[in-house]
Amino acid sequence: MRAIVWLHEDGLRLDDCRELPALFVFDDALMRRLGYGLKRITFIYETLVELEVTIRRGDTASEVQRFAAEHGAETLRLRPTVCPERLAIIADLARHFAIDELPEPVFVTAPERLDLKRFSRYWRRVGAQAMLPTAKQG
Amino acid sequence: MTDLPTSFADREALADYLRQAFADFAEGDAPPATLPGGRRAAEPLLEAVDPPLYARTRNHLDGAVTRLSPYLRHGIVTLAEVRDRALATSGERAAKLVNELGWRDYYQRAHAKLGQRVWEDQEPSKTGLDAADYASDLPPEVERGETSLACIDAFARDLARTGYLHNHARMYVAAYVVHWRRVRWQAGAAWFLRHLLDGDPASNNLSWQWVASTFSHKPYIFNRANLERATDGRYCRDCPSARDCPFAGSYEELAARLFPELERVA
Structure with missing residues (x-):
């Protein structure tokens, strides 16, 4: 097509x-x-x-x-x-x-039910993952 | 429909064309002095990113901030790409920069969930004041940079001329508008969106709400000592309001003056 x-x-x-x-x-x-x-x-x-x-x-x-x-x-x-x-x-x-x-290069793959009420809660879940290069993102 | 031109002798020729073709969108007489668009313009900024220096100096108005925000906001550069470069050059010492990149990802996710509700209070304000205590419109002298406060006026003019402000300048202006002038954060957010090259209702509106305390635990305020430290006192030296500075005082004194209802409750 x-x-x-x-x-x-x-x-x-x-x-x-x-x-x-x-x-x-x-x-x-x-x-x-x-x-x-x-x-x-x-x-x-x-x-x-x-x-x-x-x-x-x-x-x-x-x-x-x-x-x-x-x-x-x-x-x-x-x-x-x-x-x-x-x-x-x-x-x-x-x-x-x-x-x-079009697919975006992944910054972090967030869990399904991510709490976004405060940045601190978000970062507790994804902060460690964000320190991995894109090639190692799930 | 005819195609718009894509070939120009230089930047000035392009700017001339746009001034005529998009005259309805003009923002005043002064020619804009903005960061250039395009990937090529972003490359030297990417090359210059120094994550450890960024971590040490980013709160100072002359600090080693990246100025990549307009390119990130428009997807010319991606968060993942900046992160990967920072990790490659600095490893664990890139943590602060990666954390700040995380704010953009966070706000984008929040916007995806909230849609147009980014224009609404996410929570009640923690200032002890009612919505009725806040004016709907931005005072024109704030927008024009004519408040007689040298710092705020310089920031307002920089915003209109360049479409860019250091993050701390944004926080100072937002706190001044919402808490000192008691104007609804939405009026300030709309003003910023009209000018910022990186303007995006996600980061912009939710940051205004963070200052206002409708998306945080307490209102953000600053004082003169903090601003002088971040600016080496450059605005205060010749400020016509230096003797009567509304930002002078301890945080406790300022909070008592700005949020009297909270004192009463306490």
Whole structure:
């Protein structure tokens, strides 16, 4: 199945998917909601120029769909995100595409029921593991 | 839809283009003096990471902090990668740096669980004050850097110009906004997110809540002696408010002044 990469600002790198067509969308409405200014736009834009990806401006979901259609792609590759606004867009796009989340290098593998009420509790569980190099993470 | 340009003579040409194309997002007249985006710009910062020196000096505003946060926040560099390099060069002496990397991982996990609730108090505040005691909006003179407090004003202007502040400067400003000015932490968090290149509701909002005490056991405050130590007194020397500094005093005196209700309960 043909794939494209949808790059978003929670994961601005290509690494293992350099050979695929990749798109970034500057979405004015979303940037306003997230409170972005020109400094942030400049930082992101410089990163994209270096990555040599396609940059467009408009509604994210519509532009991703248009770009995918241009490349006859049915799969979207993307980096994980915890941004609620972006997760909503991904849920929307998942109605049209197979979503293939790219694996992140592991910082720590957290146990299923991790107590996040305080950093100290989190660190008691994962601190020793964090001192192992990625190659030795489970 | 046409593609946006991806080829520019230099950084200045790119900045000129963006100033016009994204004029609606301009943040004032001063040209931004930000860290450059991209992996190539992150490389020398990665090379320069010195974990033992970081551990010794990071609380000083001139300390050997990494400035990798904008690159980490945007996934240009990963936590795992910085950790691996630090372990390779410094072994166990990388522990403090790895611990600080852990904060970002922790906040990301918390955000994944909380979603938009990162904008809500996670717990009742421990200041003895009610939500109604806090103003909704940031006073404009704070945002403009015109409070007559040399330290806070310098931090506010640095934030707007560079999109970066040392972690301790962030904590000082947040404590000032929430505890000295009694402004809701959300107003300060939104201000920071508008400017910080590494701005992320996870680390940003939950750190503001940590200062406010809605995500910690007690409110974070600082005093003048602490700030002078971390800055070699550079702001206090010419500060117009030096004789009447609201941060002067012991932690006990400041807490009594800022949180009178707690005294009454005790």
